Amino acid sequence: MAKNPFLRSWYFGLTAFLVMAFYWGGLLYFPYFFKQAGISDSRIGLLVSIVSLTNLILVVPIGILLDRFSPKFLFIAGSITGAIFSLLFIFRPAPGWYELYFFIFGVAISLLSISNTALFLKQTGDGGPGTQSAVYNIGDVLGAGIGSEIGGRLILHFGPESVFWMLLVIAGLLFVFGISLPRIRGVAFHISEYKDDLKHPVSWILIFIVLVAASHAGFEHAGYILLQTEVIGLKPVQVGRLFLYISFAMALWTYVAGRISDRWKKQVLVSGLALILSGIFQAWSGYGKGFVDFLIVRILHVIGDSTFALLILVIAS
Numbered sequence: 001m002a003k004n005p006f007l008r009s010w011y012f013g014l015t016a017f018l019v020m021a022f023y024w025g026g027l028l029y030f031p032y033f034f035k036q037a038g039i040s041d042s043r044i045g046l047l048v049s050i051v052s053l054t055n056l057i058l059v060v061p062i063g064i065l066l067d068r069f070s071p072k073f074l075f076i077a078g079s080i081t082g083a084i085f086s087l088l089f090i091f092r093p094a095p096g097w098y099e100l101y102f103f104i105f106g107v108a109i110s111l112l113s114i115s116n117t118a119l120f121l122k123q124t125g126d127g128g129p130g131t132q133s134a135v136y137n138i139g140d141v142l143g144a145g146i147g148s149e150i151g152g153r154l155i156l157h158f159g160p161e162s163v164f165w166m167l168l169v170i171a172g173l174l175f176v177f178g179i180s181l182p183r184i185r186g187v188a189f190h191i192s193e194y195k196d197d198l199k200h201p202v203s204w205i206l207i208f209i210v211l212v213a214a215s216h217a218g219f220e221h222a223g224y225i226l227l228q229t230e231v232i233g234l235k236p237v238q239v240g241r242l243f244l245y246i247s248f249a250m251a252l253w254t255y256v257a258g259r260i261s262d263r264w265k266k267q268v269l270v271s272g273l274a275l276i277l278s279g280i281f282q283a284w285s286g287y288g289k290g291f292v293d294f295l296i297v298r299i300l301h302v303i304g305d306s307t308f309a310l311l312i313l314v315i316a317s
Helices: 003-028 030-036 039-068 071-091 095-123 130-158 162-179 191-198 201-215 217-232 235-261 266-288 290-315
Strands: none
Touching: 003 162, 030 039, 030 217, 039 071, 071 095, 071 162, 130 162, 130 217, 130 235, 130 266, 130 290, 217 235, 217 266, 235 290, 266 290
16 A cells, blocks of 8 residues: 555545445446346335445444454455355345345445545545545546446346346455555544534534435435436436446546635535535436436536535545
C-alpha cells in the first residue's frame, strides 16, 4: 500500500470500483432475471429488499467489529461470502432458497462496503479530504456503470444466468485486492461510549439525511430495470449502456465537486440541497419516454446523488 495519500486514495478507489461493480452489476439485473424466471413482482420486491434489510441489521455489529479487528480481514471475508453467493446461483439455483441466497448477498455487500469505507477513512491523509473522497467516489460510480454495461452485454449474448459468472470473477478480484489492503487494528471502545457520538446534533442530522437518501434506493434496485424494459421498452444491453453514460457524468461531476468541496463551509446544508435535487428528478424518472430523455433526467438526478455521497464521505472523514 502506497504511503502517498493521493496514490493510496486511488487504490481505495479501485477497491470501491470492484465493490460497486459487484453490487450494481448484479442487483440491477436480478429483477430482470427473476422476471424471466416467472417470479411475481411482490416476491421480486421482497428479495431485493432483503439486501437493504440485511445491511440495516449488520451495519452496527460490523461497525463494532471494525473498532476491534482489522477491516482488511472483514473485507476478505466479504469477498469470500460474495463468491459463495455466486456459486450457489450457478450450481444450486433453487427458487425456494432465494431468500437465503439474498441474505448471503446482503452479508457480502455489508462486509465489503463498510470495511472498505472504514479503511479509506482511517487512511485519509493530507492533501484535502474533498479531493481524496472524490477519487474514492469516482471509483464507486464507474464501478456501477461499467459493471452494469458488462452485465447487460453478458445477458445479450449468454442469457441472464451469465451475470452470476461475472459476479464470481469480481469476487475473486476483490479477494486478490483485499490481500494488499493495509492491516489496521481498530481502537476498542466500550459499547456505552458510542452514546457520546449521538449527543452531537450533527450526528442526528446526518443519520436522518442518510435514511432519506437510502429510501429512494428501493426504486432503483427493484424497479429501475423493470421500468426501462417493461414500460419504456429498452433492452437489457441498452440499460447497461445508459447506466454507463450516467456513471461517466457522475464521475465528472464528482471530480469537480471534490475539487471545490474543501472550500464549502456549510457541507451538511449543501448535501441536503443535493438530496432535494436528487429526489425531484428521481420522481421525474417515471415519465421518461425513451433512451435520450430518460438519460437526461437520470443525469440530473445523479448530480444530486453524487454531490450528496461525496459530501457525506467528506463530513464523515
